[in-house]
Amino acid sequence: MRGHAQREQGQEDGHGQEHGHDHHGHDACGGHGAGDVVERAERLCQTRGLQFTRLRRDVLAAVAAEHKPLGAYDIAERMSAPGRRVAAVSVYRALDFLTEQGFVHRISSRNAFVSCGHDHGEGAGLVFLICRTCGGIDEMTAPAVESALDKTLAGAGFTPTSRILEVEGECGACRGRGDAGENA
Numbered sequence: 001m002r003g004h005a006q007r008e009q010g011q012e013d014g015h016g017q018e019h020g021h022d023h024h025g026h027d028a029c030g031g032h033g034a035g036d037v038v039e040r041a042e043r044l045c046q047t048r049g050l051q052f053t054r055l056r057r058d059v060l061a062a063v064a065a066e067h068k069p070l071g072a073y074d075i076a077e078r079m080s081a082p083g084r085r086v087a088a089v090s091v092y093r094a095l096d097f098l099t100e101q102g103f104v105h106r107i108s109s110r111n112a113f114v115s116c117g118h119d120h121g122e123g124a125g126l127v128f129l130i131c132r133t134c135g136g137i138d139e140m141t142a143p144a145v146e147s148a149l150d151k152t153l154a155g156a157g158f159t160p161t162s163r164i165l166e167v168e169g170e171c172g173a174c175r176g177r178g179d180a181g182e183n184a
């Protein structure tokens with residue numbers, strides 16, 4: 001019984017825990033490699049009867065390869081090769097699609113995008129932890145925050161179209177490095 005409860009909790013905010021456990025920096029999230037994210041998206045597009053065009057795939061791969069939010073122009077630059085310029089407007093169009101399908105999230109405060117390989121539902125309340133020192137970003141679901149927020153919004157008679165929270169600060173890895181520096 002105890003084991004069962006634990007597993008349920010792990011599923012509920014599993015990806016937050018995964019990230020929390022591995023503190024070798026933001027690029028060490030082996031479970032959600034760029035290839036995994038792209039493969040998963042391809043599978044889901046097939047299931048949903050949607051076109052996973054080469055452009056969409058390339059844009060998602062570019063975003064998934066970074067653990068920092070990437071702007072559309074950065075993505076276009078990464079995808080461009082000599083003789084093959086990718087226009088930012090095409091990237092934006094692909095990003096619209098990828099955002100709608102939940103394969104990427106838009107980080108409003110940065111006007112930039114991060115990939116998502118998680119299986120949270122469309123309406124899930126998300127919390128993004130954005131590190132000001134390394135620029136890394138972690139995504140979490142926070143059911144407790146979500147239900148409190150829902151109550152507050154209902155009290156205000158306000159219907160949210162999105163409930164994405166962005167929290168800026170310093171990640172554990174950077175804080176660890178900072179502390180070590182002070183002691184030396």
Ligand SMILES: [Zn+2]
Nearest residue numbers: 105116118139
């Ligand atoms: Zn997500």
Ligand SMILES: [Zn+2]
Nearest residue numbers: 131134171174
């Ligand atoms: Zn950091």
